[in-house]
Amino acid sequence: MRIGSPKESYIADEALFRTRTQWVWLWLLLAVLIAYPFVANLYWLFLVCLISINIISATGLNILTGYTGQVSLGQAAFMGVGAYTVAWLDNNTGSPFFINLLAGAGMATLVGLIAGLPSLRVKGLYLAIATIGASFILQFIFINWESVTRGTRGINIEPPSVLGVTLDNPDTFYWLVMPIMVVMVLLAANLFRTRIGRAFIAIRDRDISASVLGINLPFYKLMSFGIASFYAGIAGGLYAYFFGAINPESFPLLMSIFFLAAIIVGGMGTILGSILGAIFMTLTPEILRYGVDILSPYIDNAPQILSPLRTAVFGALIVGFLLFEPHGLAEIWRRVRRFFHLWPFRT
C-alpha cells in the first residue's frame, strides 16, 4: 500500500510523473528498453520496431480522434505522404535521413491540413467521410504521379546511416526508432498539460462551451489535424526506411482502420491507450498464429482459417471494446493499478 505524497510546489504538482514509485517504474522501463536489443532475436526486434512505428502513428491519431473528437480514416494515407516524401528525397537529393524525416512529416502535415479543411465546415462524422475521400485521392496520386512515385512499381529506399553506422537491420534500426518513439510520446503527453491540449479536449467534449471560453474551433481543429498528420508523417518516413521499399499498396484504407482500432482497443483520449493499443494490435496476428498452431491438430486446414480469423477478430475487437470497455485497455490497466495501489484493502 502506498499513501499520497505531499507536493511542495505547483510545478511539482503539474509534473507528468508525480510519485517516487512512478519514477522507479520509469527507470525500470528504460532499463528494459535499453537491454532489449541485447537479448531479443531479430524477429522480436523487428516486431518491436514495427510496434514503435505504429505507436507513433496511433499517438497522432489519438490526439485527433481520442482527444479532439475528430474521426479520421486517413492516417495511413498521411503516412504514405511522409513515406513518399522521404523516399523521393532519398533517391533524388541524398540529404541526410533526419532532414528527410522532418521534410516527410512537414509534407504530411501540409497535406493533412488541406484534407482537414472540410472540418471547418462540417462536424464529426462528415469529417471521417472526407478523410476517406482524401485517402482515395492520395492513393490515386501515389499510383499515377509516376515521375515522383514510380507508380505501381514503388520506390526503394537506402537504409539510413547515423555516424557512419548503417541502420539496415532491426538490431540497429531499434536505436533510431525507439528514441524517436519515446520523444514523440513524451511530446504528446506534454501537449495535454497545456492550454492547447485542454482546448482539444474541450472541443471534443462540448464544442459550444469551448468557443465561449475563447477557443477558436477551426483553428484548433486544424491544428489537431496537423499534429496527427505530422505524427503520421514521421511514422511513414520511418516505415519507408524500415522496410526499404514502398508502393501504393503499402498504405491501404485497411491500415487506417487498423490505427483506429488500435486507439479504440487501447483507449481513446489517453497516451497510454495509444501505446497499449498499438502493441496489442500489432501482436494480435502473432497471438492468433499461436492460437491456430495449438488448434491445428484438432481442425482440418487450421492455417487456412488464420487470415479470415484475423479479419474477424480485428472487427470483433473494435465492436467488443466499444460495447463493453469504451475506455479501452488503458482503463483496465488503471483498474489493475488501483487494485494494487490499495492492496491489501478492498475498496
Place this chain on the structure above:
Amino acid sequence: MLVSKLARQLMAPVAAIALALGGAFPTAWADNDEIVLGGSIPMTGPFAFAGLQFDRGLRDYVEWINRQGGIEGRTLRYVGEDTGYQQDQSVAVFRRITSRENVNFYFGDSTAFQQTINRELDRRDILMTGASFASELNDPERYPLQFLLGPDYSEQVGILLSYIAEESPGARVAFIHSDTEFGRDPIAPGRSKAEELGLTVAATIVTPPGAADISSAALELRRARPDYAIFHGYVLAPIPDFIQRARQMGMNTRFMGTYYTMDQGIINEMGEAADGFMGVMPYRYYYDETGPAPIMDAIRELHGDYQTTTYTQGWLTGVLITEIARETLRAGKPFTGSNLRETLDSLSDIDTGGIFGQPVNFRGNSIPLGRIYRADVSQGQMVPVSDWIELE
C-alpha cells in the same frame, strides 16, 4: 563487440525474463546437412487459390526428392507460413523464419514483398524466387538475388503478340487490364512490342480494381473492334463478363490471357463461354502428354486427378533449386546467395524434367519461354496451338 558481449552477460537475468515473455531467442544454426527453403505463402486471402496449390506442389516435390536421396546427399527442407497475401505479414513471416532457420532459398508471394525484402536478401545473402512475374523484378542489377519462374509479364505478353503477328499480321489488338500494380505491369512494353511487330493497338482499357460492373468498358471494347484482346491483371472476373457481352454484341474478337488466368479453372468456371479462349502458359498442363516429361510423370503417378499449374509451379521451384544447389555443391562452393546466383548464371539448357517443353536458359532474371494454348470445351482441356516460343 566487447561492449555487446559484456552487455550480454550483464543482461542475463533480463534475458531470462524476456525469454519467458516472448519465447524469443536466437535459435541454433540449422543442421549443415540440410538445404532450407523458406517461404511467405499466401494460403489465405485473395491469392489463396494459387498459394495453397503451390504449397502442396512444393511439399510433394520435397518429399519426392528426399526419397531419391536428396540433393547430393543433403535433405531439402521447406518451411512455409501463411501471409494472407498482405505485405506486412509477408515481411513478418520472412523475419520469423529467417530468425529461426538458416535459410538458403526463399519464396516470396508478391511483387511488393519481393521488392521490399530485396535489401534484406542482399544483406543476408539469400537467393529468392517467387510468385511474381513482374517485369520490374527482371533486372539483375537491382535484384541480383532473385529469379523468376518463367517469363515476366511483359515477356508473356510479348509471346502472345509474337504469336498474333505470326498468325494474322497487322491485326488490331486491344489490351484490357486492371488498375493495379499487377495489371499495369506489361502494358507500356506490350504496346511498343505490338508496334514493333506491325500490329495496331486498337484500345487500352483500364478497369478500376474490384470493379464489378464493366458495362462501359465493354462498350469501349466494341467500339475499338479489335481482332485480339489481351487480358492482364485478372484471375477470373471480369473476363467471363467481357466475353459474354462481346458475344451478345456480336463481336468476333479472340480473347487471350496470361499465366494466372490460364489455369483449367477458366474452363470450369466459364463453361461454354470459355471455348476458344487462348493464352500463354510456360508450364506443361497436367494432361499434356506430348513429348517426354519425367517430372510430369512423377506428378501424374502421385495424383490420378488434374493438378493445377500453380501446383506444377511448386514442383518447378523445387526442380530449379535442386539444380542450382547441386551444381554449387559439386563446385564445392559455400552456400551463399551470391554463389548460388553465380551458379544460376553459369547454368545453360537446364532440364526441368519436361515442365517446360524444352531445356531452359535464364535471360536476366527470367526464362522467356512459353506456349500458346487454347481452351477446348468439348475436350474440357487446354490444347496447345503453337510450339514453344522463346523470346530473344
Place this chain on the structure above:
Amino acid sequence: MHILSVDGLTLSFGGVHALRGVDMQVAKGSITAVIGPNGAGKTSLFNSISGFYRPQEGRVVFQGEDITRLRPPHRAALGIGRTFQNIALFRGMTVLDNVKLGAHVRMRTGLLSALWYLGKARREEAEIRKQIEREVFDFLEIDHIRRHPVANLPYGLQKRVELARALAMRPKLLMLDEPVAGMNREEKEDMARFILDVKEQWDTTVLMVEHDMGMVMDISDQVYVLNFGQLIAAGKPSEVQANPEVIKAYLGSGDIHSLRQRLGGKTRAA
C-alpha cells in the same frame, strides 16, 4: 457608462421570431437581470450576445466596439464570459482542468513550447495554477475538489465550478444563464453572495437571466423584461415589479401563479 448595449436586435428562425427589436443597456459595474416567461427569448438574447446566433437586424456593442459580426471565441477574448442554463462543463475533466480552460484566452503558450514543455510553457502553467488557486478556488470555496472529475459532483457544486471557469477568464462582462436554477435555498444564498462579491471585488459587470424573482429583486441594479421576443419593461427592480405590463405578460403565459408565489416567497424572505 455602458459596457454593453444592444440596439434593435431582431432574430428569427425560419419565420419564427425569437427577438424583435430588443434594446438594452448594461451599465459598467452593475448587476443587470433579464426576466420573462418561458420562451420569451431570454436565452436567444444571451446567445446573440455571445455570438452563437447571428441576428438579422440590430447591433451588439461591447465597450464601444461593434461586435455583431464577431464569432464567439473573439468575443470571449474581448472579455465576455458566460455560463449555461444546463451546465456546460467538460464532464470528462477534473475541476482543475475545467477552470484552467477558463484561463485559455489569457494564456500565450504556442504549439512548440507546449510540446517540449520547457521554460515558458511550464512557467505559464504554474503561474496560472497559482492564480486560480488564489483567486478562484479560495474565493468560491472549491479547493477541496480540484482533482475530482466534474461528472461526479453534486449539481450545486457543478454550477459553482462553471462560475469558477467563467471567472478564470477574468471577464469584464459575466453572463449567467439561470445561475441558481434547481438549487436549494442555502445554495441559492451562497450563489447570490458570490455574485455580489464578484461585482464588488472583481470589477466585473454581471448580466443574468434568472427565474428566481427573489434573487433578481434582491441583487439586481437594473431589470429588463422580455415577452414574445419583445422588451416590455425596464427599470429598477421595484419599478418593474409594479409594472402592469409585466404582470400581464406572466398572466398571459399562464405563469402568474408562479410569479405570485415567487413574489410572495420574496416578501416572506424579506
Place this chain on the structure above:
Amino acid sequence: MDWLFFFEITLAGLGTGGLYALTAIAFVLIYKATRVINLAIGEMLMVGAYLFFGAAVGWALPWWLAIILALLGGGALGMVLERGVIRPLLGENPISVFMVTIGLGSILIGMVELIWTANPRSLPNFFPTDPIFIGEAFLAPKTFWSFVVAAVVIAVFLLLFRFWRGGVALRATASDQGAAYSMGINVPAVYSLAWGLAGVIAAGAGILLGSIGGISSDMGLFGLTVLVVVIVGGLDSVLGALLAGLLIGWMESMAGVYLGGEYEHLVTFILLMVVLLFRPWGLFGTREIERL
C-alpha cells in the same frame, strides 16, 4: 462526338447507378430511423450475395428459392446487428456507433472468408440473355434487367414507405422520435424494422451486383461509393439517394470511357470533397439548424 456511343455509355452508367440508388436507399433508411451512418452497408450487401451463392450453388436450390432465402437472411442479419450491437449504443456518441459499424464490416468479411474462402466466385445466371436494343443502342441484358429489378424494388419500397402502417411509423420515428413514442409507436420495433428492411434491400442489391460481375469478399468496397452517393444526395433524403445514385453511376461511366478506368473512382471522390466543402448537407438533405 459519337452520340450513339455516348448514349450507350449513358445507359450503362444509369444501369450501375440503379444499383447505387438501391443500396443508397438501404443506407438512408437506416440513417433516417436510427441516425446511424452505417459503414458496413457494403458488407451487408456482400453477405447477401454470398447467402444467395450458398443457397443456389452450395445447396443447389432453384434460383428463385435461393433469392428468397438470401433476402430473408439479409433481413435477419440487419435485425440481429441492430438488436445486438447498435441498440446498446444508441444515445452514445455517434462517433462510437460509426466506428462500431466499421468493426462490423470487418467481422462480416472475416465470417464470409471463413465459410466460403476469399476466392472470387461467380453466381448462376438467372437473367434472360437476349441482347437489349434501345433504338440502335446496345444494352447488356444483365445491366438492363438489374436496372429494371432495382427500379421495381425502389418503387415498391416508396409505396410501402408512404402507405403501409410500418412505413408510416418509420417516417414518424424519423421525423420526431419523442412524438412517435407518445403516439404509441413502438420505436425499438421501428429500429428493428428499418435495419431488417435495409438488410433485405442490401442483400437484393448484392445479388444483382454479384450476378453482373461475380462475388468476392472485397465487394463491400461498393459500399464506399454508396457512401459518397448518400452524402451527395443528402443523408436523410430518399429522393437524393435516387438521383445521386444515377448521377454518380453516369459520371463514373463517362470518366471510365473518356478519361480511363483509373479515373472512375477519382471523380467520385472529388465530387465528394466538393460537396463536403460547399454543401455538406447534400443536394436534397435537410440543413439542420443548430439550437443550443
